[in-house]
Amino acid sequence: xxxxxxxxxxxxxxxxxxxxxxxxxxxxxxxxxxxxxxxxxxxxxxxxxxxxxxxxxxxxxxxxxxxxxxxxxxxxxxxxxxxxxxxxxxxxxxxxxxxxxxxxxxxxxxxxxxxxxxxxxxxxxxxxxxxxxxxxxxxxxxxxxxxxxxxxxxxxxxxxxxxxxxxxxxxxxxxxxxxxxxxxxxxxx
Amino acid sequence: xxxxxxxxxxxxxxxxxxxxxxxxxxxxxxxxxxxxxxxxxxxxxxxxxxxxxxxxxxxxxxxxxxxxxxxxxxxxxxxxxxxx
Numbered sequence: 001x002x003x004x005x006x007x008x009x010x011x012x013x014x015x016x017x018x019x020x021x022x023x024x025x026x027x028x029x030x031x032x033x034x035x036x037x038x039x040x041x042x043x044x045x046x047x048x049x050x051x052x053x054x055x056x057x058x059x060x061x062x063x064x065x066x067x068x069x070x071x072x073x074x075x076x077x078x079x080x081x082x083x084x085x086x087x088x089x090x091x092x093x094x095x096x097x098x099x100x101x102x103x104x105x106x107x108x109x110x111x112x113x114x115x116x117x118x119x120x121x122x123x124x125x126x127x128x129x130x131x132x133x134x135x136x137x138x139x140x141x142x143x144x145x146x147x148x149x150x151x152x153x154x155x156x157x158x159x160x161x162x163x164x165x166x167x168x169x170x171x172x173x174x175x176x177x178x179x180x181x182x183x184x185x186x187x188x189x
Numbered sequence: 190x191x192x193x194x195x196x197x198x199x200x201x202x203x204x205x206x207x208x209x210x211x212x213x214x215x216x217x218x219x220x221x222x223x224x225x226x227x228x229x230x231x232x233x234x235x236x237x238x239x240x241x242x243x244x245x246x247x248x249x250x251x252x253x254x255x256x257x258x259x260x261x262x263x264x265x266x267x268x269x270x271x272x273x
Contacts, residue, residue, distance in 0.1 A: 012231070015229065015232060016231045018231075020235070022238050023234055026234050026238065026253070054230065068254045068257075069233060069257055071234070180229070
């Protein structure tokens with residue numbers, strides 16, 4: 001299983017004031033606040049760490065169920081500028097982040113899985129009436145082109161907890177979907 | 190403070206962050222901040238900070254964990270106010 005999260009930097013700048021009093025202290029551990037202070041672009045580091053936490057949270061709740069809002073419990077450490085680890089209790093997740101001028105996109109996978117055996121993609125989300133169908137079609141097309149699997153009946157459904165999956169008849173493949181502002185992304189597996 | 194007054198105050202606090210007007214209009218104890226009001230999770234931090242300022246309380250991490258819906262927020266505010 002995997003998780004992913006995207007942050008549209010321009011949208012985040014409008015929606016959130018991370019510099020407001022108390023914001024960083026509520027969300028980030030002392031170590032993470034240090035990353036933010038010492039980063040060349042603090043804003044970028046704020047959203048990089050945020051997307052690491054969110055992608056790991058999605059994966060954790062998919063594995064164990066439940067919902068909670070505890071950003072500090074998801075503790076991030078960076079191995080390189082773009083790779084890192086998020087720990088929550090006994091669980092450990094590895095993350096990979098793509099940082100561009102316009103968006104920050106992180107995928108998370110369980111730490112014990114060392115290879116990157118999953119499909120992921122992020123892209124511009126056009127202004128459409130039905131953005132959900134656009135994303136669903138992208139996921140199905142991507143899955144088919146990557147695996148060579150051809151089936152007109154593939155569909156994206158949600159389980160009782162609202163977690164999406166790719167329905168291939170007898171097999172159900174987990175999918176994680178993210179969107180923010182003008183961008184969206186997904187992971188399959 | 191009555192429950193109605195408390196919900197009224199919460200409505201003022203969450204208003205800048207909501208993305209679903211319909212759910213906001215009908216906001217009640219059962220309303221979920223993320224699923225119903227479509228507040229993004231980064232703005233949930235703002236809601237929590239605004240609640241702290243409005244009621245002059247501190248919401249510790251343990252309480253914050255549960256603050257996903259109106260009912261939980263009301264319980265936390267009432268508990269913290271009683272501790273003052």
